[in-house]
Amino acid sequence: MSYYRPLVRHGDARPEGAIHLAGSALWFTEVEVLDRSAPPRIVPAGLLPEEIRLRLMSRRATIAGLDMTQPQIMGILNVTPDSFSDGGKHDELSAARDAALQMVADGASIIDIGGESTRPGAIEVEEMEEITRTAPVIAALRDASAVPISIDTRKATVAMEALEAGASLVNDVSGFTFDAALAPLAAQAGVPVCVMHAQGDPQTMQKDPHYDNVVLDVYDFLSAQVDQLEAIGVLREQIVIDPGIGFGKSEAHNLALLRNLSVFHGIGCPILLGVSRKGFIGTIGKAPQAEARAPGSIAVGLAGVAQGVQLLRVHDVAETAQALRLWQATR
Incomplete structure (x- = not known):
């Protein structure tokens, strides 16, 4: 099987x-052809298989009211005591709501609310505790704003309560492999979903991640999960995919995925990139404190946008929005 990575460019002067x-x-x-048993090669885009060409070029549908032909910012709101960067900052309901509203004012077009830390080494949270953390915040934010809200959870019961409280998208870091009831719930509710790749669970994922070919292995997983979701009634045009940077990946794995992000457009879904403040940014950027990693996070995010990524999931909304406005203006 061959995989096709478009060599993305920009500008008004486009060749025939x-x-x-x-x-x-x-x-x-042009596209780079990737294969498990042959070296990469560059070929003209005219040689693409028709199915891949259509998936690469097709306009992405609106997701949760967001235009997927423009880059969008997803603001991260963790209502947890132990998230790696902002754990414990939003314990009070009013503080969480106000933080979300500030992110909207700063340029976030969707807020992702999570009640279970998925940092390396994190332990699973009981469902009722996760619901207690998330549902009231979602309801309070929904009362105060019409901004789309994403529930970051692996569990069907948590997602159900979140949707009833006003969430409009289900974002599952397990790629709908943790709870068999979650995908049917999303299909029945008719809501968009985000499918992320992770090797292992948060408690063990960074102990010894390994792949035959990280880019192609992640592609195959996401492609298969999208097919499965579509088969049970989730519309393909309402599925977002996320390669899961930092989830069961070494620094080398992360960098390989980031260099090859545009290959994932071949699945035919919008791409979400979540790199904000992650460990490899601290290592490469020499920023041991997570709060000091905004510049590196923005640099990697803009590199992703240059490859056509539609959603950036970030902590530093105002800084990312400013950078994105300038990036778009200069291009």
């Missing part, structure tokens, strides 16, 4: 035969 990427202003004329 250039293909727009996912309905956006980005385009490509």
Whole structure:
């Protein structure tokens, strides 16, 4: 099986035969062909298989009211005591609501609310505790704002309560492998979902991650999960995919995925990139404190946007929004 990574470019002067990427202003004329048993090679985009060409070029549908032909910012709101960067900061309901509203004012177009830390080494949280942490915050934010809200959970019961409280998207870091009831719930509710790749669970995922080929292995997992979700009634056009940077990956794995992000457009879904304040940014950027990693996070995020990523999941919303505005203006 071959995989096709579009070599993404931008600009108004496009050669004849250039293909727009996912309905956006980005385009490509060549693709890198990746194969498990042969070295990579560059070929003209005109040689793409028809199914892949259509998936690469098709305009992405609106997700939770958001235009997927433009980069969007997802603000992170962790209502947990132990998240690696902001644990314990939003324990009070009013503080959590106000933090979310500030992110909206700063440029976030969707808020991702999570009640279970998924940092390396984190222990599973009981369902009722996770519901107690998340549902009231979602309801309070929904009363104060019409901003789309994502529930970051692996559990169907938590997601159900979140949807009833006003959430509009289910974001599962396990890629819908943890709780068999979650995917059918999302299908029945008719809500968009985000499927993330993770090797192992948060408690063990960073102990010894290994892959035959991290880019192609992650692609195969996401592609298969999207097919399974579609088979039970989740619309493919309402599925977002996330390669899961830092979830069961070494620094080398993370960098390989980041260099090859555009290959995932071949699945035909919007791509979410979550790199904000992660450990490899601290290591490479020489920033041991998570709160000091905004510059590195923004640099990696913009590199992803240059490959056509549609959603950036971030802690530092105002700084990311400013950088994104300038990035778009100069291009």
